[in-house]
Amino acid sequence: MKILLGQGISIFIILLALVALLLYALWGFPNEDAWWTLLEMTYAEIPFGAWIIIVLAFISFSFSLNTLQKVRDQEKKIEKGLRPLLEAETFVPVNKKQAYSKRLHVTTSQLEQLILTQRKTLQRITNQKAEDQDKLIQERIVQERQRLARELHDSVSQQLFAASMLLSAMVEIEEAQQGEAPKTLLQTEKIVQQAQLEMRALLLHLRPAALHNKTLREGLEELLTELQEKVLFTIRYRLEDVQLSKGAEDHLFRIAQETLSNTLRHAKATEVDILFVERDDLAIFRVQDNGVGFEMTEGKNGSYGLQNVKERAVEIGATCKVVSVPSQGTIVEVKLPIEKNAELIKEGEPENDTNIISG
Structure with a gap:
């Protein structure tokens, strides 16, 4: 209302001044004869x-x-045209009648491009910030896992080993003196040995999944060699060099850790066979033990460790198969399709299935 009154009064004064000038041009200076x-x-x-x-x-x-x-x-037209920009849409005039002037249309288009560019920039910055935060969190998790692994190995693991050695010596002394060790002493020795297996499985699980510029075969061989020195059962393995992406190798290495950790905790096996080969454009990773096995029920098959293995396999486009028979053992097999470059395939090169590396 104020705008209407102010603009109306301004126009009225201008028109009144124009009429006064017109009368002045016709009648001259105001006098009683003309203006009156x-x-x-x-x-x-x-x-x-x-x-x-x-x-x-x-x-x-x-x-x-x-x-x-x-x-x-x-x-209203401008507001209607700019509103889609707030809704992440594209600015388009409704029709020719409602279209803006050429200059306003160009300005609006430039404004649209500026807003869209700013929106994309903010999204990119937000995504980058989230990725950096996730990366930082993962690095801190890895560092914390390494710290826990070191402390457990240097303290609890060493104490369990010392306790196991003392109990073994006590059992030998009792058997030498009385011909048979007390049941409580044997049970205690068994509990300590089981605790050692649990600790080794935990340390294996806490081991970082990064291969540190090593191939998957090298990482698995180092892992199995180190593990063989700490367990009482036999480990046999066949490992081949398979060309995989970095992400696929890291996931398969973590799958190997999860599977071997489950074997240490639950299998009570005396023999474990690990296979990692390439056959028919498939990278095949298999862990087989002769342990106690389990019933393939819905609840057991969906346990935490096996569920992690299956989820990691799905993330890299692989399939995971678990077969277990009570008192006979368990097989965990992961198959990953390999995308090969045809130029790298040597024609007529025979496959070698006879090289078996055993530990």
């Missing part, structure tokens, strides 16, 4: 001077109202 007749002559008992003022006021405020209405209509 505007007050003496009347129409409908209203002087002509008053009619001039009324008409000028009507024209002024009508023009002001019409202009204000057009401005508001244009604002």
